Amino acid sequence: MNAKLTTLAMIAALFSVSSYASDPVTINVTGKVVASPCTLDTANSNLDIDLGTQQSTTLAAAGAILGTKAFNIALKDCPAGTTSVTANFSGTDDPSAAPGNGFKNAGTATNVTIQLKNANAGAWTDPYYTIKNGTGWNQAVNTSTNTVVYNLAARAYTPTGSVTPGTVSASIVVDFTYQ
Template sequence: MNAKLTTLAIIAALFSVSSYASDPVTINVTGKVVASPCTLDTANSTLDIDLGTQQTTALAAAGTNLGTKLFNIALKDCPAGTTNVTATFTGVDDPSAAPGWGFKNAGTATNITIQLKNALAGSWTDSNYTIKSGGTWAKAVDTTTNTVLWNLAARAYTPTGSVAPGTVSASIVVDFTYQ
C-alpha cells in the first residue's frame, strides 16, 4: 500500500508542476584574423648596444652625451599577407629628460638618461624622431625581400650635467604589431 501511495504522490506531483518557457539565450561568437608575424633577423639586428666609456669631466656640462651608436632591428620572412609592422618601444621613462624623451638609467651613474631615435632623420631634440616609452614606429614590409628594417641610434645623454661615475644600463622592450 505504501508503494501505491508513493507512486500516486509522484504522479500527482508531476501533473501539478507547471511548465514555463524561459527567455531566449543569445550565443555570441567572436574572433579575429590577424596578419602573420615576421621573424626577428638576429644576423642583422643589434640588441646589445655598448655606448663605450667616457670620463666624468666630459659629461660635466648639461647637454653632453656619451656618444651615439647606430644599430638596427630587422625582421625577415614576413608572410605575403603582412604589409605593415608597427614597433612599440616601452621602458621606464626618465622624467629629467625634458620633454620626457629618454629612458631611465638603471645603472649606477647618476644624472644620465638613455635616448633612442630614428637614425636616418631628425635631431635628438625633434620629438617626431626621438622615441620615448610607449612610442611607436610603423614601417611597410619590403615585399621584394619580405623584410622590415628600423635604423636606430642610441646615446647616453645628461640633461643636467654633473654625471657621477658608474654604469649605464637600460632595458627597452620592442613589441611588434602586424597588419
C-alpha cells in the same frame, strides 16, 4: 466503458495543453584573423649597444653626450598577408630629462639619460623622431624581400651635467604588432 473514458480523458488532456513560444534567442559567433608574425633577423640586428667609455670631466656640462651608436632591429620572413609592422617601445622614463625624452639609467652613473631615435631622420630634440616609453613606430613590409628594418640610434645624454663616474645601462622592450 472505463477504457473509453480513459481514452477521452487523454485526448482532452492533449488538446488542453497550451503551447507557449518563448522569445527568440540570438547566438553571437565572433573570431579574429590576425596577420602572421615575422621572425627576428638576429644576423642583421644589434640588440646590445655599447656607447663606449668617456671621462666624467667631459660630461660636466648640461647637454653633454656619451657616445652615439647607430643600430638596427631587423625582421625577416614576413608572411604575404603581413603588410606592416608596428614596433612598440617601453621602458622606464627618466624624470630628470624633458618629460618622456629619455629612458632612466639603471647603471651607477648619475645625471645621465639614455635616448633613442629614428637614425634616418630628425634631430635628437625633435619629438617626432625621438623614441620614448610608449612610442609606436609603424613600417611597411618590403614585399620584395619580406623584411622590415628599423634603423635606430642610441646615445647617453646628460640634461643637467655633473655626471658621476659609473655604468650606463637601460633595458628597453620592443613589442611587435603585425597588420
